[in-house]
Amino acid sequence: MTENRKKRWVMVIDSRKCFDCKACDVACKRENGIEAKGNRDVYRNWITSRGIEGTFPNLKQRFEPSQCQQCANPPCVRVCPTRASHLDRDGLVQIDGRRCIVCGVCILSCPYDARFKSPQTKVIDKCTFCNHRIAVGKQPACVDTCPTKVRVFGDLNDPESEVSRLLARHHYFVLKPKSGTQPSLFYLS
Amino acid sequence: MNSNPVAIAGKLLNLAGCFVYPSAEMAEQLQLDLTDLENNHVRLFMSDRGGVKAPPYAGCYLDSEDRHRFMINFNGLCLRHGVVLGTSHPPDHIPAMLEALTLLSARADDSADLDIFILLDTYYHHWPTAFAAALDQHDRTGFYAALGAEIKETLVALRHDCLPQGHQSLQSPYALRA
Amino acid sequence: MTVTRRKFIAGSLAGVGALGAGSAGLRYVSQAMAQPTRTEQTRYVNSSCNICVSACVFRGQVVNGVIKRLEPEPDFPKSRGMMCARGNAGAATPYDPNRVKSPMIRTGKRGEGKWRKASWDEAYRYIAEKTNRVVAEEGGHRSCIAFASTKGTFQEHYFHQFREVFGSPNAVRHPTLCLSAVIRGFQSVFGTYPAVDVRNSHYLILAGANLAEGIIPPATIDLFKRPIGSRKLIYLDPRFTKTAALADKWLPIKPGSDMAFALAMMNVIIGEGLHDQDFIDKHCVGFAELAEHVRQYTPEWAERETDISAGDIRQIAREFATTPSAVFYHGRRTTWQGDEVQTRRAIAMVNAIVGAFDRPGGLIPALEIPLAPYFYEPAWYTKFRPRLEQGDVTFMSPGDGAWIPWRDRALRSDPYAIRGLFIYKQNVLEMLPDRNKTLELFAKLDIIVCVDPFMSGTAWYSDVVLPESTYLERLDPAVALDEIEPVVIFRQPLIKPLYDTKPCFEIVSELAAYFKDEDGAPLSDYFEGSVESHTKAALADHPGSLDKLREKGFFSTDLKLKFGEYRSGKKTVRTKTGKVELYSEDFARRGLEPLPVYRRPADIGEGKFRFVVGRHAIHTHSSTAAFPDLNWHMKENAVWINPVSARKLGIKTGDTVLMKNRTGGEVKIKALLTEGIRPDCLYYANGFDSLSPDKPLVYGKGASQAAILESHFESISGSALLHETIVEIRRA
Known part of the structure; x- marks a missing residue:
């Protein structure tokens, strides 16, 4: 019963632990063979910041790590004319590069700007939640490598998982809830 | 282009041999100054102001693939077909790739799962132009520029000869990806 | 001279590549003897990172003989199972096309960048001839050759073994560009540079210790991984760093006034009776002198020195003294300003007077798993001179030296001339302040040898560059890390060395064959065994540990830290008095101030x-x-x-x-x-x-x-x- 249960992979993110060290960025690139060659638009995950805010000496700075939200209601899948963007067995949004005609509509439809054209495969690319690692029981590379474990990864359908426990105990929010995308990234508040 | 396999194999081996560090014998045969040859070999392949000018590693010239993946896949292909690349260079070392090609193309004749055209298209097609251009731009002896041009022409001709009947459009370069 | 391409192709190319080839005509590949493999071959090899000195253990993923990833080893206690950006990026280092690929000998002027490839024998011979010549010119005094190096690889001690058997006292290592001041400061108070139990501390003060950007596992991880609200972090730094972004309070202190802040904290804590009298009575000496001394350093006075308000100083001092697990973090690199050692002493004392020692969340002497020491025969020379800057520093560490006064004396040939510099891994030109002075020194030298996997700025200005294999291609001997959770680590190769590179032990033991001692014996006689045999010897008391290292990349023993052993008297503080020294008789005897006396930094001047x-x-x-x-x-x-x-x-x-x-x-x-x-x-x-x-x-x-x-x-x-x-x- 448990083994056949459908998974709902999610990430719970505690941005307040992030100190912008870029380990997630480099681990992702090495894991997934993404050679940006200095191109700042080539990345599957990212850390945003509005920079140092305020006036000396009253300052603050926040960092917000993010990536493809693995939406349960993904606009990119709806708009894809060739079904290159699709939901896999676990309900994760994936791209079948062989079907992608690089029309770019999915890039425009994504409210999170999570997609880019890969200079390597020449088709659209984005975070896969490292589904090749999930398949062998590992965590996504960004989760695994993070010094402070900002990201917690797990199955929300399992009430015993750490992600379930975290979301039961803490206040959280999702990014751009009004777009109706039902993201799988939950930010603790 | 002479598509006689023996002649081509000899040519590839000869081209690979041109990457050896210059000797007095080689300088004499080329009628070039040995120190000039040495300086250029070092500048192009080993170490130079502003970065080595023409690294002899195919993966450095790919705009379409991750160098690590390329090395992993190429070495995997060699291992599958009984070709052992030396360990003192990365698997995308161009002279080693040229030598490997002679062994691999012999294998392709009697192996169902190794198609010579796909092999050439996947591993020997995406870098020779850029490599030749780098050598042409930075070599001051003419020897290495000629070497780059010759590698490029040889591989282009070989690929043309192997083009499957009726195939004008090329297969996906990722056909061999594991 | 340029030959045209067509002429060339028509002419001589044909036979050139065949020169010297074997009978099969193959130089770079061979045919497999074994049965070919059908699938992708993935291996995992655990080893230890070398991109910084923290040496985190990783799981190296090697696919078809190519290093694909360096993943964190989840069980490695020190790193808490993480791998930073640099550690991840390290996977590409062996494949960097700009690596030094074989020994190189300079053919142009220094720094001009003209090189020729050399065999190891040629390079060794070249080094030995030049070096022996200048030693002879200096009357056989081998002190004219200096040896610079830095920590991180586990083979640095072989480089200094070479120095010692060669017969030079002039070692210049990294500590005086890094943490010599904080080590000396804390040693004078606690007898050691202790570990900090960050994980169990709920109130931390960091003065300039930018732990979010100078990542020090496990301190960084323990500080920032824990649930928000489980600690209070006070951070002093003239700069709003990423540590400041995650701190509860950032105070942009005036540079050079950390001591004033610490003295004022003590003024408040002692003045208000918040100190730990019991701990002080039992374990400290010199409290009365300290209490009297800090009476002058009021928060109002400190406000003028530090730009931190008296109110803030009072509040922090009170919170610090009344939080049972509070700690003032000692810091690492402390090459800052003024009386830096005395500043670190003041910070150590703030910890001491609240009893933040030998208790959870405080300072605690680190533990180290004992390994059998590496032994080699010493060489004896009749011609001996003390190291160049011997008299310039009170606490000279003979194995480390002091870079700044050493360089000044080398520039003046005072009291004798330095003629050559052998360098292992240290990027001397980029790490020493005042690059012009270092270049001036380089210009005076007859021979500069640099061992480095990469063409650093320093290698670029050398005469001979000897390429070391990278940390992913090397066996490095076992090393015990002194920590709260002590472990032993080592390095093992993920792949065979690329190019014509060698590990340091091979380099120095081979180079030694080209030198003789005063009795005419080759220096190579002093080098025995291999890195593998040294590793086995070091582990002799820990049966089965080599297998554990090979499998996991580290091992620990039942050596576990217990708090309270110093307080109970089971262990003794390693100062002269056996107590925590708030007043230092040792300093007084040496003519140093026994208590930290604050001096205001000189005014920097208008517009500066x-x-x-x-x-x-x-x-x-x-x-x-x-x-x-x-x-x-x-x-x-x-x-x-x-x-x-x-x-x-x-x-x-x-x-x-x-x-x-x-x-x-x-x-x-x-x-x-x-x-x-x-x-x-x-x-x-x-x-x-x-x-x-x-x-x-x-x-x-x-x-x-x-x-x-x-x-x-x-x-x-x-x-x-x-x-x-x-x-x-x-x-x-």
Whole structure:
């Protein structure tokens, strides 16, 4: 019963632990063979910041790590004319590069700007939640490598998982809830 | 282009041999100054102001693939077909790739799962132009520029000869990806 | 002379490549003997990182003989199962096309970049001939050859074994550019440079210790991984760093006044009776003298010195003294200002008077798993001179030296001439302040030898470069890490060494064969065994541990830290008195102040700025800025300037500015206006404007710290004082 249960992979993110060290960025690139060659638009995950805010000496700075939200209601899948963007067995949004005609509509439809054209495969690319690692029981590379474990990864359908426990105990929010995308990234508040 | 396999194999081996560090014998045969040859070999392949000018590693010239993946896949292909690349260079070392090609193309004749055209298209097609251009731009002896041009022409001709009947459009370069 | 391509092809190419080939005509590949494999071959090899000195253990994923990933080893206690950006990026290092691929001998002028490839024998012979010649010219005094190195590889001790059997006392290592002041300061109080139990502390003060960017496992992880609200972090730094972003309170302290802050804290704690009288009575000496001494240092006085309000100082002191697990973190690199050792002593004392020692969340002497020591025969020489700067530093560490006074004396040949420099891994030109002085020294030397896997700026200015195999291609002997959770680690190769490179032990033991001692015996007689045999010997008391190392990359034993062993008297503090020393008789005897006396830093002058340095999380000093995976985050450095100061000078973000120090150093760099720095300070990151064109991503990009830093040092520990650099800045 448990083994056949459908998974709902999610990430719970505690941005307040992030100190912008870029380990997630480099681990992702090495894991997934993404050679940006200095191109700042080539990345599957990212850390945003509005920079140092305020006036000396009253300052603050926040960092917000993010990536493809693995939406349960993904606009990119709806708009894809060739079904290159699709939901896999676990309900994760994936791209079948062989079907992608690089029309770019999915890039425009994504409210999170999570997609880019890969200079390597020449088709659209984005975070896969490292589904090749999930398949062998590992965590996504960004989760695994993070010094402070900002990201917690797990199955929300399992009430015993750490992600379930975290979301039961803490206040959280999702990014751009009004777009109706039902993201799988939950930010603790 | 002479598509006689023996002649081509000899040519590839000869081209690979041109990457050896210059000797007095080689300088004499080329009628070039040995120190000039040495300086250029070092500048192009080993170490130079502003970065080595023409690294002899195919993966450095790919705009379409991750160098690590390329090395992993190429070495995997060699291992599958009984070709052992030396360990003192990365698997995308161009002279080693040229030598490997002679062994691999012999294998392709009697192996169902190794198609010579796909092999050439996947591993020997995406870098020779850029490599030749780098050598042409930075070599001051003419020897290495000629070497780059010759590698490029040889591989282009070989690929043309192997083009499957009726195939004008090329297969996906990722056909061999594991 | 250029030959045309067609002439060439028609002519001589045909036979050239066949020259010297074997009978099969194959040089670079061979045919497999074994049955071919059908599938992708993935292996995991655990080893230890070498991109910084923390040496985190990783699981190396090797696919078809190519290093694909370095994943964190989840069970490795020190790193808490993480791998930082630099550690991840390290996977590409063996494949970097700009690696040094074989021994190189300079053919042009120094720094001109003309090289020829050499065999190891040629390179060794070249080094030995030049070196022996200058030693003979110096009357057989081998002290004229110096040896510079830095920590990190586990083979540095072989380099110094070579130095010792060669017969030179002149070792110059990294500590005086790093943590010699804090080690000396804490040793004088606690008898050791202790570990800090960050994990169990709920109140931490960091003075300039930028743990979010100078990542020190496990401290960094323990500080920031825990649930928000489970600790209070007070952070003092002239700069709003990423540690400041995650701190509960950031106080932009005036540089050079950390001691005033610590003294005022003690004034409040003792004045209000918040100190731990019981701990002091049982375990400390000199409290009465200290209490009397700090009465003068009121918070109101300190406010004027530090720019931190008296109210804040009082509140922090009270909170610190009344939180049972509070700790004032000691710091690592402390090459800052003024009486740096005395500043660190004051910080140590703040901990001592509240009993933040030998209790959870406090300072605690680290534990180390004992390994059998590496032994070699010493060599004896009749011609011996003490090291160059012997008298310049009170506590001279003979194995480390003190870079700044040493370089000054070497430049003056005082009291004798230095003729050659052998360098292992240290990027001397980028790490020492005042690069012009270092270049001047280089110009005086007859022979410079550099062992490095990469063409660092220093290698570029050398005569012979000997390429070491990278940390992913090497067996490095076992090393015990002293920690709260002690472990033993080592390194094992993920792949065979690429190119014509060798590990340090092979290099120095082979080079030794080209030198003789005074009795005419070859120095190679002093080198025995192999890295493997040394590793086995070191582990002799731990049966089965080598297998554990091979499998996991580390092992621990039942040696576990227990708090309370010093308090119960089971263990004794390793000071002369066996107590925590608040007043130092030892210092008094040596003519040093037995208690920390504050001196206000000299006024920097109108329109001038203090230049401060600092780490950033994605780079290790000057060694990683050119890693492609990391470089894109900062392609060029820029000088941080507060908008208030910038406005007065008409400087805008992106403007190119000219910075000048007081000793002839100047740089051009772009400006970055930011609220995140005090208006009287400037800062830019390390690693840029490399002197080596072989690091193309950072050659001629931005500015080098070594070019703007002035050369100052303090004489107690010999530490460099980088923040004593005063600069002017204007639009270029």
